[in-house]
Amino acid sequence: MSDPMSTRTATISVLVDNEAGVLARVTGLFSGRGYNIDSLTVAPVDAAGELSRINIVTSGTSMVIEQIKAQLDRLVPVHRVADLSLEGPHVAREMALVKVVGTGEKRVEALRIADTFRARVVDTTVESFVFELTGATDKLDAFIALMQDLGLAEVSRTGVAALARGKRTI
């Protein structure tokens, strides 16, 4: 076991029954036991709509993260818990919609930076843009930080969706 006291960030995927109350069970577990949730996404993922995948980004000591996984695993409607950060390489992406309001030089600069980040313009008026940007969390953070001085008005983020690389599945 690694040093139980060193802190790390973990991306955990949980396959659960798609039924009422499951998300409340998971979030209640985190709030009730004082664990962090940095990001959380949930949606049905099978054709029949019977299973949902919850992706949670959390941080804590190794001991706490092992606890989180064990606590999730003993919830009755949980089928599988995977620690993507630990079980091998994985991809983790999220999407942000970023509204920037302004005119003149700042508006031009915002569009130029958006282009550099490969953000798409999904809505525009003469004094606003809504950019759509997909990528790793730190890329989104960087883009939003740059928009701060260029008229950043509102942000909506999806939270992280993640999968293991290669053939492995949850």
Place this chain on the structure above:
Amino acid sequence: MSAEATQSGAEILLRALKDEGVEVIFGYPGGAVLPIYDAIFNQNAIRHILVRQEGGAVHAAEGYARSTGKVGVVLVTSGPGATNAVTGLCDALMDSIPVVCLTGQVPTHLIGNDAFQEADTTGITRPATKHNYLVKRSEDLARVVHEAFYVARSGRPGPVVIDLPKDILINPAPYAEAAATHKSYRPRTEPDMDQIAKAVALLKSAKRPMIYAGGGVINAGPEASALLTEFTRLTGFPITNTLMGLGCYPASDPQFLGMLGMHGTYEANLAMHGCDVLLAVGARFDDRITGRLNAFSQGSRKIHIDIDSSSINKNVPVEVPIVADAAKGLKALLSAWKADDAKVDAPAIATWWRQIDVWRAKDSLKFSQDMKPGSVIKPQYAVQRLYEIARARKQEVFITTEVGQHQMWAAQHFKFELPNRWMTSGGLGTMGYGLPAAMGVQIAHPDALVVDIAGEASTLMNIQELGTIAQYKLPVKVFILNNEYMGMVRQWQELLHGGRYSESYSAALPDFVKLADAFHAKGMRATSVDQLDDVIIAMLDCPTAVIADIAVDPTENCFPMIPSGAAHNEMILGPEHESSGAAISDAGMALV
């Protein structure tokens, strides 16, 4: 098919309960559950015990479950019926007691409308249960009931709520048998044999071994206790039990060091502190056991067998984690030990026992009882005499307790030889647990002697259950160690808060003898040491329920004690011993 389809939801429910082997339900009726009460009226297979408050129903079901190994069943109505049950559910969750609690709910179309006696029961009980269900379609009902029993008793047992809207109970639906497997909940019960091999190697190498066994051994059935006893005797290792584990190893055995933890024995705690290999079975290293975590058993290499992987490495890192049912884990350990023809390090262990015997010679549970007629009764002496007199009668004895000093004295001075004979609220520490729990035990064991060792403050918290005890003519004995204080609160105020006894005096107590009389029970009282035996004998001889009001020394404290925030080797011993205790630190004062 058509005959099946004409069954109402309530009839399906009763049939499913019967199929799950339910014999007794503890409940209280109300508007939302009237269809169930109608179905109960029309059958004889399941007995209903009418409690006086829903909180009592859950504790009664816990007592029933803990003393039989079966699932306890509760039936309450919507709204306040369900909210009154919440404390009991939390209690069962903390102590891993299998309970299925059926709660009424307003009809489906009214849910969310703030209807009369509506509460968000699944929302409220989500963190109070192992799992809960809201049944939304009558055709799901039978499946959900079967699933609930499976979940309650499998893996680490716990309480399960089934919330039942009234229309679901009325509408007809087909019946469904229990499914063979659950789609997602399949807890691991068999140990990993590589880990067992590591455990054997580690235990063989031990020079100062220690076994620490808890309630998980009891939950794994009497076989687990027998296997634990066999392994302990085979190795000659010392063993301690947690509060919840008492009875899983015979207390009279010389290898038993008594209970450990905050009010555990000197020898058990120092052996935990000083051991080099620790085998934990069905115990969860909680704060009452470990004391200050960073000083807990620092020199030991640890093996932990537990059915709940989240209990392993939660508070204390262990070297050999073994996720398994305690019985299956112990069976594997025992057969691996035998197959290996393992030998312990006998000279080292003999030296270790010599050290333990030095600690044991301190006699940390010692107290001094003045035997002069008229002398005040020491609470420890009252428990000790109850134990000795009850034991001599060779009757099956079950003990329940409330919570506080009397609970610790009962744990220290009443000796249990067998599992399932000791019912106490360990994790949640629920005052008011003991009387209804005793009721549940007595229902399950009508001919046994069932004693609630109580405090006068705790027992008043569910005193209404004397009505239930009267109705069903249950010969429960309530043995009150009456010190006119919330004794443990008083003790902490003395030790930690400068003797400022803020609100801990039990003022305006009832006359318990008259109270017994009012509830059709027999009241008795002992106020001095010369009266004690007569009262105990009269209590045990009495064919009906008894309240024995034993006036005990109001200022007696419960020792030994590991103060909050202290380590095992910093115990405070009682006034019979030379001062040895550590002062309580400021950090310790912030702990509970």
